[in-house]
Amino acid sequence: MTVTATSVGESDQLEPRTAPAARGRRLLRFVPALAAALSGLLLYVSFPPRTLWWLALPAFAVLGWVLRGRSWKAGLGLGYLFGLGFLLPLLVWTGVEVGPGPWLALVVIEAVFVALVGAGVAAVSRLPAWPVWAAALWTAGEAARARVPFHGFPWGKIAFGQADGVFLPLAALGGTPVLGFAVVLCGFGLYEVARLAVRLRRTGTVRRAAAAVGLLSVAVPVAGAVAARPLVSGTAEDGTVTVAVVQGNVPRLGLDFNSQRRAVLDYHARETLRLAADVKAGKVARPDLVLWPENSSDIDPFAHADARTVIDGAAKAIGVPISVGGVVERDGRLLNEQILWDPAKGPVDTYDKRQIQPFGEYLPLRSLIGAINETWTAMVRQDFSRGGEPGVFAMNGAEVGLVTCYEAAFDWAVRDTVTAGAGLISVPSNNATFDRSEMTYQQLAMSRVRAVEHSRTVTVPVTSGVSAIILPDGTITRRTGMFTADTLVQEVPLRSSRTPATRLGVLPETALVLVAAGGLGWAVGAGMRGRRAGDV
Numbered sequence: 022m023t024v025t026a027t028s029v030g031e032s033d034q035l036e037p038r039t040a041p042a043a044r045g046r047r048l049l050r051f052v053p054a055l056a057a058a059l060s061g062l063l064l065y066v067s068f069p070p071r072t073l074w075w076l077a078l079p080a081f082a083v084l085g086w087v088l089r090g091r092s093w094k095a096g097l098g099l100g101y102l103f104g105l106g107f108l109l110p111l112l113v114w115t116g117v118e119v120g121p122g123p124w125l126a127l128v129v130i131e132a133v134f135v136a137l138v139g140a141g142v143a144a145v146s147r148l149p150a151w152p153v154w155a156a157a158l159w160t161a162g163e164a165a166r167a168r169v170p171f172h173g174f175p176w177g178k179i180a181f182g183q184a185d186g187v188f189l190p191l192a193a194l195g196g197t198p199v200l201g202f203a204v205v206l207c208g209f210g211l212y213e214v215a216r217l218a219v220r221l222r223r224t225g226t227v228r229r230a231a232a233a234v235g236l237l238s239v240a241v242p243v244a245g246a247v248a249a250r251p252l253v254s255g256t257a258e259d260g261t262v263t264v265a266v267v268q269g270n271v272p273r274l275g276l277d278f279n280s281q282r283r284a285v286l287d288y289h290a291r292e293t294l295r296l297a298a299d300v301k302a303g304k305v306a307r308p309d310l311v312l313w314p315e316n317s318s319d320i321d322p323f324a325h326a327d328a329r330t331v332i333d334g335a336a337k338a339i340g341v342p343i344s345v346g347g348v349v350e351r352d353g354r355l356l357n358e359q360i361l362w363d364p365a366k367g368p369v370d371t372y373d374k375r376q377i378q379p380f381g382e383y384l385p386l387r388s389l390i391g392a393i394n395e396t397w398t399a400m401v402r403q404d405f406s407r408g409g410e411p412g413v414f415a416m417n418g419a420e421v422g423l424v425t426c427y428e429a430a431f432d433w434a435v436r437d438t439v440t441a442g443a444g445l446i447s448v449p450s451n452n453a454t455f456d457r458s459e460m461t462y463q464q465l466a467m468s469r470v471r472a473v474e475h476s477r478t479v480t481v482p483v484t485s486g487v488s489a490i491i492l493p494d495g496t497i498t499r500r501t502g503m504f505t506a507d508t509l510v511q512e513v514p515l516r517s518s519r520t521p522a523t524r525l526g527v528l529p530e531t532a533l534v535l536v537a538a539g540g541l542g543w544a545v546g547a548g549m550r551g552r553r554a555g556d557v
Contacts, residue, residue, distance in 0.1 A: 057087045057099040057139075061106025067182050068111060070462035074186035077179060081208025082215070085155065088139060089146040089212075100139015104132030111177050114458035119400065123380060131166065131174060138162035141537070144544040149230065152209035152238040154540030159205045160198050161537035164530055167431065171379040175430045176463070179204050184469040188242060189495060190249035192474040195529035196522040197432055200470070202533055203242035210238025252521065253473055255492045257514030259444055262419040265308035265339075266480050266509040267292050268488040268501050269317060271453045285319040285484065286328055288506065290335040296508050297338040305510050310416040311343040314482040315357065315426050316451040318347035322360070322368070329367070336364040342416045344423070346449045354406040357382060359423045359449060361414045372412025374425040376434050377405045381427075411441040419444055419515060422477075426450040429467045432527070435475065439523055444515040445478040446471065453485040457503055461487050469495040476520050478513040 060083035067076035084103055088096050108128045116124030138158050145154035159179070167175035179201035183189055188207075191200045213235035217227045269289030293313075299305045322328040322345070336343050342363050349358040349371075357377065361370035379385050383404035391398040411434075412423035422443025428434040429448050438446065448468050452461045465487055472479040472491045479491040486503035490511050499509040522529075 053087045053091075053095075053099060054102055056083055057102040058106040060084050060087065061103040061108075061135075062110065064103075064107045064182075065110045068177075068459075068463060069182070069184065069466040070459055072185045074183050077182055077204050078208045078211055081205050082212040084139075084142075085146075085152070085209040085212035086216075088143045088155075089151070089216075091143045091146070093140040093144045096143025097136050097140040100142070101132050101136035103139060104128075104135025107135070108132055108177060111463075114455050114460040117456045117458050118454055122394070127174070130170070131177075134162050134166045141541055144548070145540045148540060148544055148547070150234045152206055152213050152234065154537065154544075155209050156202050156206035157533045157537035157540060160202045160530065160533040163201060164198070164534055171385050172376065173431070174379075175432075178430075180470055181430075181463065181467050184466040184495060188246045189470070189473055190246050190253050191242075192470050193252035193476060193520040193522055194245070194249045195525065196436075196474055197470065198530035198533055199522075203245060206238050207242040210235055210242075214239060252476070253494050254476060255494045255496070255514060257516070259515040259517050260418075261512050261514055262309045262417070262445070263306050263510065263512045264445075264478075264480055264490065265296055265311045266482045266488050266490060266499075267296070267311060267313050267317075268483060268486055268505070268507050268509075269293075269313075270504060270506040271485050283320055283328065283331070285317060286331055289313050289317045289484075290331045292506050292508055293335040293343070294338050296510070297335075297340075300339070306512070308339070308341055308510055310341055310419060310421065311339055312421075312447050312449065312480055312482045313343060313345050314451055314484045314488070315346040315359075315449040316348065316484060317449075317482075318345055318360075320347075321349050322347055323349055323351070332362055333367060336362050340364055342414075344414055344416070344421065344447060344449065346425075346451070355403050356408065357405055357425060359412060359414075359425065361416065370414055372410075372414070372423040372425075373408025374405070374428065375408040375411075376428040376431050377407055378427045411438045413438065413441050413443050422446045424448045424471075426464075429464060429471060432530075435471050436523060436526060439475045439477060439519070443477065444517055445480065445513060446475070448479060448481045450481065450483045451485075452483055461503065465489055465497075469497065474520065474522050476516055476518065476523075478515070480513075 060080045063076055064080035067073050087099050108131050112128055113124060115127055141158040142155040145151055148154055163178050167173040178197055180192060180197035183200060183204060188200055188203050191203050217232055217235050221227045267289055269292045272284045293311060300307045318328055320328045322332055332345055342361060345360045345362050347358055347360055349356045357374035359372040360368050363369045377383055384390060384398060384401040387398060414421045420442050422438035424435050424438055424446055465481060468479045468481050469491055472493050473495040476493045478493055481489045486501045488509060489497050489500040490509050490513060491497050493516060499511050501507040
């Protein structure tokens, strides 16, 4: 082959110009991946303790831009990056005391669910009304994550980041699934409106049906939230009750919070005695009931007489029933138990935690994990057993439903406590093992959403904070600081009516999962028909 001088010269002149362009094109290929991870991070920033709930909308708008029109394989990878960007910072508290291994393992597994949703969203993104199918797929992913593996881990549901948002009343309409669906739909709708606006500017035309879907995807969730406002009420239906939420604090932070025998119990008894003295002095109103946190008795009061004596003394001093949290061994079973302690009769009722925490209160795959790291098995020497029935304590005329700590994240655990007759809800918790992380604020936001979802006052007694009293409209009226002893006393409304969310139960979530399945089936069928047409 003959190479002319002219062709060589042209090549020398073109190479410097084309090389930067080629590098630019290569870099552009990483933009969707970077955008997916950063939009996941943006979603995390929308969660408590920050009140930037509205950032969830642009987060899902960017995710819609990243996924629309891509293959399901690309959607799988991009969805995984979105999940990592969201869950890595959100769940960092899980490694506060045990190191990064369990935290990273949890995120790697949970992000798989987000990856599968990403693949599904990419598949349905070519369908008419794709924001609806895509938002339903996100809800289906959350439903799966709340059930498997190991009975599920719903932490990070979109609804739990909306306690301060305009969409919150939708919790009373259809629970956390409908609230989360509305937020995601609005986010995807914002992207669709922006996409069509760009197309209109470029071409001068868009399909009316597509424009209508985009606008409705934004307008309907907002209008629905406004329409659901009358469902949110703090009015007393069955009178009022004065509650005292006791936060006794712990002697030290971390996994050794209860290593000093009886110290945690003594702290809570001391704070209750202080409350009794303030009542006697007329400084505060006499409560009708007192609520202690989970693990507030760090030794079993049924097995140790000194613990029983301390609790009896506190109950007699305040003169009203106390709900006491303890770790109890009964019939060979280890139970995370709430004990109703009467000032005259002593322990008269119990509630055993039903949704126990994997790797915290029981250890799945114990032999496998022990082979990897014996330290982890030593942290959970004996597995807790599950309770079988919802707990509602009759306390001085008030029916107090018990939802112990981790259970607040699970729709069913809160709902069946209300349907069992709870007029107010208590969420006794122990967050001392998570230091000063964001975990306690994330959990507090869940309780606010639950208050609106079921139209009940929710009290949150925590060993080390943040403890709070939340009205049925989701408003926090009293709260403590962290790692300090304090008591909150307030008259709160009792309610017995049931919201649509309480009455409908799992039906809204089931309906949205079926919508997701329908959209996915349509997308798969359309893809198969397209391939057959290409073969012909």
